[in-house]
Amino acid sequence: MLVTAVIIFIVGIALLFTAISKAATHPNLVIDSNDVVEMRKAIAQPGQFQQTYLNSKASVDAQIAQDITVPLPKDGGGGYTHERHKKNYKLMLDAGIIYQLSQDEKYAQYVRDMLFVYAELYPTLPLHPKRKVGKQNPGKLFWQSLNEAVWLVHTSQAYDLILPSLTADEKNTIEQGLFHPIVKFLSVESPDTFNKVHNHGTWTTAAVGMTGYVLGELEWVEQALYGLDKSGKGGFLKQLDELFSPQGYYNEGPYYQRYALMPFVTFAKAIENNQPERKIFEYRNGIVLNAIDTTIQLSYNELFFPINDAIKDKGIDTIELVIGVTMAYGLTGDSGFLDIAKQQGQIILTGDGLKVAQALDNNLATPYQFDSVAFGDGNNGKQGALVVMRQDVQGEQALLFKPAAQGLGHGHFDKLTWQFYDKGEEIVSDYGAARFLNVEAKFGGRYLPENKTWAKQTVAHNTVVVDESSHFNGNVKVGNKNHPELLFFAKNDNVVISSAQIDSAYEGVNLKRTMALINLPTSDKSTAEQPIVVDVFNVQSNNSHQYDLPVHYKGHLISTNFDLNTQLTQLPVLGKANGYQHLWLKAKAQPKNGLSQITWLNENGRFYTHSSLMDGDSSILFTQIGANDPLFNLRNENAFITRKTNAKNHTFVNLLEPHGEFNPSKEFTVDAVSKVQALAHTKVNDIDVIEISLVNNTHYMLAFNSANNATTNKFSHNGSNYKFNGRFKLFEIKK
């Protein structure tokens, strides 16, 4: 009886007020009343949605059997009161959903009662005792206002879900005691954060705007969208304009992108439900959807590419992206998103979540398409780019090339660096952030001191270090003001190639790198069974410098085609500063003029050979991280560094080749030896020509023009004439 009554009530409200204000129908924030009807049907039928509902209900039941606990704010991040208030918002939201689905009043009452406590407490609260003056904006429930906004994004949804169960008096108590004061605190009383074009600002505008919809305070919505003064200089739409590039890339990189994503998608959904006439999902050519999709594209084997300050274990199953993908599927019905949802393995109890669950139950997922893309950086997409190259031959290869901008305070000094992935694993790696998240014994779980002294430094990356100093001399402000220039990005069936340069990383030195991921078009797969990487790094200066090019490799060193002078009984440290003080020097070598090769074995069972064209003068240093690390904070990873000293101009020419298989379980090893027999590099006017000779008398030539996109490029090489249009061509040479 009650059930019917509630439905009629909801439908009745909807019919009456829809023309006046969508917000008068509840729930209508992220879940709307149509969703509720469908979800109620779904929980009666076996499937993933029902299972998720039952699990969530069981969890909520266990929690609401306990007393309501709303402690006086006392602890900072990770502490008891901090964690308790976080648990409370999650519990209120979950209980609100269970109320709507089960139609059992006890869940609504629990949320109501907890909100009563908050409504009594909140007006009495001073700024949080653990606030960090001058470092972060203070909250009242939490040490920083960021957490307060996150709390409100969730709690406004919980309130929306239980509103139909409340009397006018109850609403008044909660809204006057809690929502009005907290919105006031986060908006007019914190104008800097509110108007800031930054992800902290997004959480705040989302929180205020969402609460505005629920309470029917459309003025709050306007402020959330256009800034406190409604001028459009701040607010959610400005944040959508500024924080993402046109392709949906977020300046700080994917680790922070997925975090920033959540208020964008949640508030956008609320806008769509309440004011569809704003067409928020069409805003800026669908920037919200682009941002979700780009976050997925910036992953490999379910983990995000760990550029900048990134925790390397973070991947696509993060809750922010679960919500994003769920919403993206709900909006588009694109079955590729289901592939990601399947890997995420989590269903959300929303209308979109129901669509995902039912589609997965019906096996509708199709493979998500990972592409080769240059994601323009900066709000205009022209402040460099983050370039992803992919090939998919016997286990997907991915190459990340990073002529991207600095990426604010969490950015690393790693202009033009690269990472390489194959057969599920890191092959040429990036350290990520030096941090043991939330492990108290490791510097309180915060970024370690070594994040600055090692992880951010240039030598911790796979790019050129000039004179043992870091890009921009390690100055973030200078880094943020400068960025590399993407010269080109191009691809055809066999080749993905990109070139970029920067002349501001070091004064008087121009760095220019071209990288290509090439699936050699040979019919003889015994010659080159896997795609290869070609890497041409040109450094130019009017003065003499030392140029170091590290390769941080993952695996066990198998062999070198030159003699190693290995430190046997004593390990010295490589340098004094800028990250060099953290490197043990394990061995040195000075390969002869010509082809030098280093082979390692990754734990994926495949061999990798890095071939370089050497001038007989450069040396190679084999290093391990770990010096000047009194508390064992760093991982002891390995690298080799090609060092050219006293040079003005120098070009590093390298080729990375995956090959063979080491299978100790089945006791066989094949192709443990590189197929590369020679490398050559010549420059004919603007054209770089890289000749690659493999076994079986197989020869290729990659020619590219990084100076301009010419209609016709002509050049002679070894007595033959060649030509190509555009940026590049791969030639197969018969000898």
Add this chain to the structure above:
Amino acid sequence: MLVTAVIIFIVGIALLFTAISKAATHPNLVIDSNDVVEMRKAIAQPGQFQQTYLNSKASVDAQIAQDITVPLPKDGGGGYTHERHKKNYKLMLDAGIIYQLSQDEKYAQYVRDMLFVYAELYPTLPLHPKRKVGKQNPGKLFWQSLNEAVWLVHTSQAYDLILPSLTADEKNTIEQGLFHPIVKFLSVESPDTFNKVHNHGTWTTAAVGMTGYVLGELEWVEQALYGLDKSGKGGFLKQLDELFSPQGYYNEGPYYQRYALMPFVTFAKAIENNQPERKIFEYRNGIVLNAIDTTIQLSYNELFFPINDAIKDKGIDTIELVIGVTMAYGLTGDSGFLDIAKQQGQIILTGDGLKVAQALDNNLATPYQFDSVAFGDGNNGKQGALVVMRQDVQGEQALLFKPAAQGLGHGHFDKLTWQFYDKGEEIVSDYGAARFLNVEAKFGGRYLPENKTWAKQTVAHNTVVVDESSHFNGNVKVGNKNHPELLFFAKNDNVVISSAQIDSAYEGVNLKRTMALINLPTSDKSTAEQPIVVDVFNVQSNNSHQYDLPVHYKGHLISTNFDLNTQLTQLPVLGKANGYQHLWLKAKAQPKNGLSQITWLNENGRFYTHSSLMDGDSSILFTQIGANDPLFNLRNENAFITRKTNAKNHTFVNLLEPHGEFNPSKEFTVDAVSKVQALAHTKVNDIDVIEISLVNNTHYMLAFNSANNATTNKFSHNGSNYKFNGRFKLFEIKK
């Protein structure tokens, strides 16, 4: 038509000759004619068996489309002719099976034609040109006779499968040209290998005996079973008596056990099919089945415990154990074996393989039961033991304690060492063998020089090293003549405990260790959520020595409760010889009297704290493998070594405690800090008393008597009186 004819032919033969000689029915060696009838039915129906058949047939079809290639023997192991002859035996066996199942004569003809080539070649062959005189017994097709025997074990089966298709002339050609000469070569012409009680001998006797069954040469079978002189001093039965302990443990450890297993199970199956009256599977209380089961028991998370010279990637999916488990299920119908077969993921095309496939298709697998067992070592089971302890709380724990015998030439000098596994990963580890199997660039793929200089040495293990020298001074012969004594092994619902000693590893020094894996019976799981390890290592001597006890840990060092004196800018080597020359000394510490604690984080996301009772005089050395390693052959793994110098008697008291969770993906960390607050050890007459104090005022006391199995043990401790019967008791103390 042809189909029917063949079946009638087989059945006819079976009816006529069964009373005279089972061997006259073909096939009857590993697959018999009843199997064939069932298998032919099965390949017509969808399921794993059909799928395996189709895959195998496709593979055979591709291979027999090529010319028959039987090269003149020329290369050693890994070389072309070596690998080709290996491929040939596998191809002949597979084609023989496809012939029986498809009843397509072309498969039989292919095998016949290849056998013709071998029959023509074999009598002309001298000893192999790459034989290693004095090092291994030479073959003719292969560099060593071991490979020749393996070849014959397979080829005799192939011949058995195609026999029904051959004319009398064809049989005569093949048997006189090939099987008679090769049997002669492997038996009467190689009496030493044939009679040797060693796994090489097992391959040889199996090969000769199986060929005897196929050719109806029962004299060969008798020789295979009882030795050339049929006295029983050599031969297969003697090997079954000597090579396994009564519990089915093979002296060299599981890595070699699974290899040795294959001829045992294959020949035993052939004996059962041809002479069931021998009741071979009942021999020595079912030693063949015990050996298969013990091989499974000696694994963790699908990989074998890597004691002695073991390749650590080797696990239960090894083909030898696939065959063993298949046969074991066929014999016993025990659905626990199906659990293992499912993890192996390979179906064998035999009668037993069909049973496994059908049972798996019908989801009949039940969880295989891993137990806590002391596997007696040596043929009488009394030469020490290999002890496995298991608990299963939130992810299975396994502790391997090794008071086992030396294990011949592949044994390590690691008496009383231990390994610990939790949540799928190695926590306290063993290096295994120093070898990159078949990787030519790494010392030809053979055991590396570092296998001897590092991996076999005592310091490479988790046991006491006296005066920086290895057990038995690293002398294998002395090691083989001596073994530890298992003092006891006992268990109850919460505790598995074992004690052992050895006084021959070092002259004048007695080593005695007691290890327990304890699931603390607390109702308060916040106090100790995981089982803990207690380790009491007592060393006694009349003279002063230096005692080192290493713990080779897997993970990242998180914290110590004492100050570290870390080498910051220069790493020295720890010692000069016996493995110490391979250790970098990264840090030193001298903890105060009392509780010292070292916490690390494993990649399984769990923390591990090693608590020790320190005397204020001992030091702790933190090391990394890698010194004196010019070619980067060693893995750079970490250890800490507790060092007590100038001591006669010393007892190391340690506790290992898994705790908490580090979840960077979901961004939470819980219980990163140990719950252990104090340790105490007292000895009351024969009774060791270990007191363990945890947080929340929780106290336990483990008392054990390693001297004798007393009816009543009484002792006083802290003013209270306690008693227990037998070997041990765990007391919960209220304070």
